[in-house]
Amino acid sequence: MNAPRKLWLWHVPLILLSAIMLLPLWWMVVAAFDPMHALIGGHLTLWPVTWNLKNFVAAWRSQPFGRYYVNSIATTIGIVTLQILTSSLAAYALAFLTFRGKRIIWGMTLLAMMIPVQAIFIPDYLILSQLNWINTYQALILPFAASAFGIFWLHQAFRNVPRALVEAMMMDGASPLTILWQLILPNTRPAVITLAVLNTVFHYGYLFWPLLVTNTAAYRVLPLGLSYFVAQQSGFMQWNLMMAAVLMTVLPMMVLFALAQRYLRAGVMHYGIRG
Amino acid sequence: MLKEHSVRERTPWINASSLVRYAHRTRLVTPWLMLAPALLGLSVFVLLPTVAIVGLSFTNWNLMTPHPHWAGVANYRSVLTSFDFWNAMQHTVIYAAAVAIVILPASFGLAWLLNYPLRGRHVYRMIFFLPYVMPLAASGIVFSGLLSPSSGLINILLGHLHITGPNWLGSVHWALIAVIAVTIWEYVGFYMLLFLSGLQQLNPALSEAAAMDGAGSWPRFWHVILPQLIPTIVFAGVMVVIQTFQAFDQIYVMTAGGPVTATTTLVYYIYEQGFQFFNVGQASTASVLFVMLVGAITVIQWRGMHRWGGDGS
Incomplete structure (x- = not known):
């Protein structure tokens, strides 16, 4: 495609749009570091009076954020690890093995993909409460240990591995696990990493499910902790403390984004349309 | 896209009979072992609840009584x-x-x-x-x-x-x-x-x-x-x-x-x-x-x- 002339003119709207996109984030940072922010009404504050960390200390003390971090990180790692494990095993079977009932299993996977958690949370909740799992890590993790979308996504990626290579390894008597580990996963890395990152972002930020299955601080995850922190502040809103709390919550995802964005681009680009 | 049952035709250069034996051995047990964890999770937390939600929609229940009551439509x-x-x-x-x-x-x-x-x-x-x-x-x-x-x-x-x-x-x-x-x-x-x-x-x-x-x-x-x-x-x-x-x-x-x-x-x-x-x-x-x-x-x-x-x- 040949580029239109005067392409550089597009920098004007692009910079403007970028500023609009970054404004909420910048405001969050300024408020989080500015000790005076809550007191300044009616003034444009795009630079803090002083950069200090007092808000972070105050926010950290007002809620057990340490515990929330542990819960969030444990839950997210648990879900993502289990999901990649169960999905890659299932996707391998569906992509490379022959067995009776394969079409039914594939149909079930597609069906499950169409059903959002937000529509079936009542029976899910009842199952967990029957098991006495309310306020446990199991309740936070196990409902998402298997994912139809994960199976579907990895199946699409696995299909791109040349079949002759898989058959050659089968001929050598390699077990499916060996083939999966030594051939399939290394060759589909962008897809696997993309799935892992998208899942991490989603489950780290997920408020709906933890809201249903936990009601004590001991098992509260960060987004839920944030919402409690907001609810605690009645009347006079200390936005500086809240933005410090938000920034603490967001930071791990920003770091992850910085580390993974190269893979993410490759992954979404190559598999985006099929996901 | 290659269909699974045509494996034999597509791979004439390798020993076809051993591939068939391999396929036979793996056909019965391995696929299901590999599918089991995902199927268990999806059944318990997605498919069963989907059936349950349809059932519950025909009942009245406030969670206080032990069982839902049939309510028809x-x-x-x-x-x-x-x-x-x-x-x-x-x-x-x-x-x-x-x-x-x-x-x-x-x-x-x-x-x-x-x-x-x-x-x-x-x-x-x-x-x-x-x-x-x-x-x-x-x-x-x-x-x-x-x-x-x-x-x-x-x-x-x-x-x-x-x-x-x-x-x-x-x-x-x-x-x-x-x-x-x-x-x-x-x-x-x-x-x-x-x-x-x-x-x-x-x-x-x-x-x-x-x-x-x-x-x-x-x-x-x-x-x-x-x-x-x-x-x-x-x-x-x-x-x-x-x-x-x-x-x-x-x-x-x-x-x-x-x-x-x-x-x-x-x-x-x-x-x-x-x-x-x-x-x-x-x-x-x-x-x-x-x-x-x-x-x-x-x-x-x-x-x-x-x-x-x-x-x-």
């Missing part, structure tokens, strides 16, 4: 004639439509522009994608701050223009618009990446051939490029609808469905019926209708893709 009658349900449905449709109408052209335009060898395009892409990694609850709180009536940045900016900004989240007219704005801000970069992937899979030879035949840039876009992008556009459109239909987190932290019921969407309605009023029957009925709606949209997607010549898979 009474719940369907009362939900489908209830003001609250249609009110929530209306908010959901407005919300989904507004997000889709803004986000699809905006993200397509951004992708189109950032597909050119423009200096700094990687930085722009990163900036637009950045909000996507924010937890929705965090984005919701940041926007609540920005939109707070007296000390929020938006109303201060409007004040400089001598406009008195409304109490955004406290206003029946503006609250849903604020929720729509957060959602667009959060997801526009994600859809931009989707469209970029579509644009990069275009076949350049087709455009060149059309240009050689003297087609101008607009006819080239309309007749050559756009048809190739139809699967991506349909996919993105359906994804926006499904994503917005499920929205909950940002609504919970920003408005909790209010003021009055101005931001009560279908999912929020189900949540309130089930977990605040303990009206399991009606919540389940609304859930069934919700699944049917999402299912219908997904089917339309696949149909649409096939009709327009996409591979739909």
Whole structure:
């Protein structure tokens, strides 16, 4: 495609749009570091009076954020690890093995993909409460240990591995696990990493499910902790403390984004349309 | 694509009989062992609850009695004639439509522009994608701050223009618009990446051939490029609808469905019926209708893709 002339003119709207996109984030940072922010009404504050960390200390003390971090990180790692494990095993079977009932299993996977958690949370909740799992890590993790979308996504990626290579390894008597580990996963890395990152972002930020299955601080995850922190502040809103709390919550995802964005681009680009 | 049973024909250079033996051994046990963990999880937490929700929709239950009571189609009658349900449905449709109408052209335009060898395009892409990694609850709180009536940045900016900004989240007219704005801000970069992937899979030879035949840039876009992008556009459109239909987190932290019921969407309605009023029957009925709606949209997607010549898979 040949580029239109005067392409550089597009920098004007692009910079403007970028500023609009970054404004909420910048405001969050300024408020989080500015000790005076809550007191300044009616003034444009795009630079803090002083950069200090007092808000972070105050926010950290007002809620057990340490515990929330542990819960969030444990839950997210648990879900993502289990999901990649169960999905890659299932996707391998569906992509490379022959067995009776394969079409039914594939149909079930597609069906499950169409059903959002937000529509079936009542029976899910009842199952967990029957098991006495309310306020446990199991309740936070196990409902998402298997994912139809994960199976579907990895199946699409696995299909791109040349079949002759898989058959050659089968001929050598390699077990499916060996083939999966030594051939399939290394060759589909962008897809696997993309799935892992998208899942991490989603489950780290997920408020709906933890809201249903936990009601004590001991098992509260960060987004839920944030919402409690907001609810605690009645009347006079200390936005500086809240933005410090938000920034603490967001930071791990920003770091992850910085580390993974190269893979993410490759992954979404190559598999985006099929996901 | 190679079918599994044609393995033998496709691999004449290897010892066919040992492959058959291998296949035989693995056919019975291995596939099921590998599928077992995923199938267990999906059965217990997705498929069984889907059956259960249909069952529960024909009962009345407040969770206090040990068992639900059979109610026939009474719940369907009362939900489908209830003001609250249609009110929530209306908010959901407005919300989904507004997000889709803004986000699809905006993200397509951004992708189109950032597909050119423009200096700094990687930085722009990163900036637009950045909000996507924010937890929705965090984005919701940041926007609540920005939109707070007296000390929020938006109303201060409007004040400089001598406009008195409304109490955004406290206003029946503006609250849903604020929720729509957060959602667009959060997801526009994600859809931009989707469209970029579509644009990069275009076949350049087709455009060149059309240009050689003297087609101008607009006819080239309309007749050559756009048809190739139809699967991506349909996919993105359906994804926006499904994503917005499920929205909950940002609504919970920003408005909790209010003021009055101005931001009560279908999912929020189900949540309130089930977990605040303990009206399991009606919540389940609304859930069934919700699944049917999402299912219908997904089917339309696949149909649409096939009709327009996409591979739909």
